[in-house]
Amino acid sequence: MSLTPWKILESRYIHPRFRIDKVELANGVVFEPVVFEFRNWANVVALTKNNEVVLVRQYRHGVKELSLEFPGGIVDDAEDPLEGARRELMEETGYSAGEIIEVGRIYPNPAIQHNTLFCYLAADVEPTGKQHFDETEELEICLVPLDELLNMVKRGEFKHALHVAVLFKALTHLGRV
Numbered sequence: 001m002s003l004t005p006w007k008i009l010e011s012r013y014i015h016p017r018f019r020i021d022k023v024e025l026a027n028g029v030v031f032e033p034v035v036f037e038f039r040n041w042a043n044v045v046a047l048t049k050n051n052e053v054v055l056v057r058q059y060r061h062g063v064k065e066l067s068l069e070f071p072g073g074i075v076d077d078a079e080d081p082l083e084g085a086r087r088e089l090m091e092e093t094g095y096s097a098g099e100i101i102e103v104g105r106i107y108p109n110p111a112i113q114h115n116t117l118f119c120y121l122a123a124d125v126e127p128t129g130k131q132h133f134d135e136t137e138e139l140e141i142c143l144v145p146l147d148e149l150l151n152m153v154k155r156g157e158f159k160h161a162l163h164v165a166v167l168f169k170a171l172t173h174l175g176r177v
Contacts (some may be wrong), residue, residue: 006023009023043166057142059138071092093139106169108162141166
């Protein structure tokens with residue numbers, strides 16, 4: 001048996017960017033999966049000259065906890081993901097970098113989402129501006145030595161799965177994995 005894409009019989013939106021498709025599988029089964037048409041995201045592993053990682057702590061309502069994360073967020077429509085990463089780094093932290101390199105692309109949840117998370121690594125970042133939060137953001141900047149961040153992952157203190165994946169991509173690029 002060969003794997004084949006599902007045949008889309010019809011699509012309808014229940015909310016902007018929230019779609020229900022009626023699909024038929026190769027075996028004739030028909031069902032209705034939900035697809036979230038989220039915009040692409042970009043996250044930055046930003047390292048200072050002292051090999052500290054610039055992180056942000058913010059409240060995440062889904063788990064009702066504070067979460068320690070990499071700076072990043074939504075890439076605006078028609079915005080280059082690299083420029084989105086630079087913008088998010090500056091807006092959330094006030095830090096900038098001369099060079100930011102892409103270290104990977106991952107799908108956050110390909111079963112129900114169609115977006116891509118662009119993973120970036122920035123070295124020798126430094127504070128050069130002011131934070132500019134979105135109306136729903138309230139962030140605290142945290143500088144954590146890279147080796148301590150790895151220990152935090154091991155201890156379960158750095159919990160956001162996508163950010164652990166971004167860290168893995170950056171560590172792979174740095175030859176640490």
